[in-house]
Amino acid sequence: MSETLNEAAELLRERLDGNSVNGSVKFDVEGLGALRIDDDVVSVDEGGEADCTISADEETFRGLVSGETSPTSAFMTGKLRVDGDMSKAMALASVLS
Numbered sequence: 001m002s003e004t005l006n007e008a009a010e011l012l013r014e015r016l017d018g019n020s021v022n023g024s025v026k027f028d029v030e031g032l033g034a035l036r037i038d039d040d041v042v043s044v045d046e047g048g049e050a051d052c053t054i055s056a057d058e059e060t061f062r063g064l065v066s067g068e069t070s071p072t073s074a075f076m077t078g079k080l081r082v083d084g085d086m087s088k089a090m091a092l093a094s095v096l097s
Helices: 003-016 058-066 071-076 086-096
Strands: 024-029 033-038 041-044 052-056 080-084
Touching: 003 024, 003 033, 003 041, 003 058, 003 086, 024 058, 024 086, 052 058, 052 086, 058 071, 071 080, 071 086, 080 086
Parallel strands: 024 052
Antiparallel strands: 024 033, 033 041, 052 080
16 A cells, blocks of 8 residues: 555545545546545545546646645646546545645
8 A cells, every 4th residue: 555645545634624525536546556535535445436536647646635736727738537427526626626
């Protein structure tokens, strides 16, 4: 299990702070693995389907979690891909922005 994913999970917990994505979102990070958010619970992903999967490289992922990278900008420039329910990605983007 990646230390980066554990650190990111903790940061996401803080950023969510009681907010919910009302479903499941999976971050698939190239070379590291995946994180999963189920409503307002963040965990290192053990597999399985999610309502929405967001794929990005490690640099983009770190920027998203830290708040340094705009989710909308990353999507529009092709730095992240969204598969599944776009409304779940948008709910998460509003929390991360």
